[in-house]
Amino acid sequence: MIDIIGLSFGYKEQMVLNDISFEAKPGEITAIIGANGIGKSTLLKNVCGLLEGDGTIKICGKPLREYRPSELSSQVSYLSQDTVSHALLTVFEIVLLGRIERLSQRISDEDIQAVDAVLHRLGIESFAFRYIGELSGGQRQLVFIAQALIRNPQVLVMDEPTSNLDLNYQFQIMELIKKLTVTEGLTTLITLHQLELAARFAEKIIVLDGGRVYGSGTPSEVLTRAMLREVYRMDVEIVNSAGAIHIVPICRHVS
Numbered sequence: 001m002i003d004i005i006g007l008s009f010g011y012k013e014q015m016v017l018n019d020i021s022f023e024a025k026p027g028e029i030t031a032i033i034g035a036n037g038i039g040k041s042t043l044l045k046n047v048c049g050l051l052e053g054d055g056t057i058k059i060c061g062k063p064l065r066e067y068r069p070s071e072l073s074s075q076v077s078y079l080s081q082d083t084v085s086h087a088l089l090t091v092f093e094i095v096l097l098g099r100i101e102r103l104s105q106r107i108s109d110e111d112i113q114a115v116d117a118v119l120h121r122l123g124i125e126s127f128a129f130r131y132i133g134e135l136s137g138g139q140r141q142l143v144f145i146a147q148a149l150i151r152n153p154q155v156l157v158m159d160e161p162t163s164n165l166d167l168n169y170q171f172q173i174m175e176l177i178k179k180l181t182v183t184e185g186l187t188t189l190i191t192l193h194q195l196e197l198a199a200r201f202a203e204k205i206i207v208l209d210g211g212r213v214y215g216s217g218t219p220s221e222v223l224t225r226a227m228l229r230e231v232y233r234m235d236v237e238i239v240n241s242a243g244a245i246h247i248v249p250i251c252r253h254v255s
């Protein structure tokens, strides 16, 4: 469970988040959407304790400020938007790092089996001994998703997990995140630019605009023509077909 109560945050003089409140529940995907530069990543970084604003954030009922760093990192897995890495490490080593809390920790057979299992689950076992810097952007993204999943966290925080992936992998990864969220009761908070993916996979969508929560609710409550017009400056048709929401752009809304 994540509770955000009256969170405000700014970088130097630029205020980015202003009195944000919402909750994300276990067993559900909560998606944060909004225009570029509106503060989605900043919000996630506050939830993971990488940035600290005013207000209160509770993870599993306990205020973030009361967590020790090691305790927080075992509860919360964070996939950053920036997965560029030129480290001279193999895919296997990068994923293994997700399991290791201290560099001096001994690597057990169980750690090695866990890496094998997660690489297999994501269908990237053939990359295991390639250097991370030799992979494409999408392949690297899958490796960092594997690193986030291997920790068995209570809370999964992912910044645009599907941004570099092809259509098939977008669905495969979202289906996997959904399955883990439901079967393991994870509280999953993700940012997404693909609104149709948010509609299909998230139980709840939070729309950020102007530093505030513009709206929140189920996909059909939130993804409206009025919201798309005000927040994204787009005129669209919303089509419900075979249980899925489709957003058909008509034109840019200029005013």
Ligand SMILES: Nc1ncnc2c1ncn2[C@@H]1O[C@H](COP(=O)(O)OP(=O)(O)OP(=O)(O)O)[C@@H](O)[C@H]1O
Residues within 6 Å of the ligand: 011, 016, 034, 035, 036, 037, 038, 039, 040, 041, 042, 043, 081
């Ligand atoms: N380290 C930083 N220092 C100063 N300003 C920053 C920093 N990081 C982000 N910003 C600014 O804060 C605002 C919000 O950025 P953020 O990355 O949270 O937006 P976002 O909604 O995640 O954007 P996108 O959808 O493009 O990824 C932007 O105006 C950005 O320029």
